[in-house]
Amino acid sequence: MDHDVAYLDLVGNAHLAFDNVYIDRTVADRPKSATRALRSMFTPKAAAILRVLLRDTARAWRVTELAEAADASLGHVSNVRKALLAREWIETQKDGVILVQPDALLKTWREEYRRPTGRRISGYTLFHGKQLHERLSGKLNSEPQRPRAIYSSNSAAQWLAPFLRGGTHNFYADEPGARVLKEVLKLTRAEKGANVTVCIPKDESLLKDAVEPAPSVFCTCPIVTYLDLWNGNDRDREAADHLASRCFPWL
Numbered sequence: 414m415d416h417d418v419a420y421l422d423l424v425g426n427a428h429l430a431f432d433n434v435y436i437d438r439t440v441a442d443r444p445k446s447a448t449r450a451l452r453s454m455f456t457p458k459a460a461a462i463l464r465v466l467l468r469d470t471a472r473a474w475r476v477t478e479l480a481e482a483a484d485a486s487l488g489h490v491s492n493v494r495k496a497l498l499a500r501e502w503i504e505t506q507k508d509g510v511i512l513v514q515p516d517a518l519l520k521t522w523r524e525e526y527r528r529p530t531g532r533r534i535s536g537y538t539l540f541h542g543k544q545l546h547e548r549l550s551g552k553l554n555s556e557p558q559r560p561r562a563i564y565s566s567n568s569a570a571q572w573l574a575p576f577l578r579g580g581t582h583n584f585y586a587d588e589p590g591a592r593v594l595k596e597v598l599k600l601t602r603a604e605k606g607a608n609v610t611v612c613i614p615k616d617e618s619l620l621k622d623a624v625e626p627a628p629s630v631f632c633t634c635p636i637v638t639y640l641d642l643w644n645g646n647d648r649d650r651e652a653a654d655h656l657a658s659r660c661f662p663w664l
Contacts, residue, residue: 426438464637560593576652
């Protein structure tokens, strides 16, 4: 338009100026098909694959290795691989594919991120700090078949990269893990002032990807913790930036 060039695209953007005709139209939103394609890259099954790639950005992955590490099908890994190659976020090398633009991937993901869906419960506990951790120690996550509950959001960040001190304890858990939390922490109902929130996600890969920053302390992995914080309030986003400075030097 600055150079008197007319244009018309398939999205709906147009600039036509001739004789007595003047049309200038700009579509603000992205095409729905492009939005859907981008969103599909971050579904729970795809996200498990992306977390594996981001966990070790220097490693080259063969499709079979990536499928095993992410507990995903070969077909799903191949689809994610194609999408990443199309955006030039990964490159093919002789030993497999390697993530070459982890910053572009994570920055896009944080904008498209949706918090895990699932049942949520909340309550009030009298236990805090060291006493709370001691009550939970050894009762969760010690074996694959044991109930699982892991710190999330700010509660996870306190162990991974301390920044904020909050009064609320956040967890992701499976159903048995949620029952253990309720019993061990002696949770009571609180219409207001709840200091424990538990999400029982449909995507259990979040629990499988837990990290153990201290003995018997289990948290969401740094990627999930970062995404949850980034999509919180302003202070949460500051905590996300602090976590990134510690865990993602490439961001």
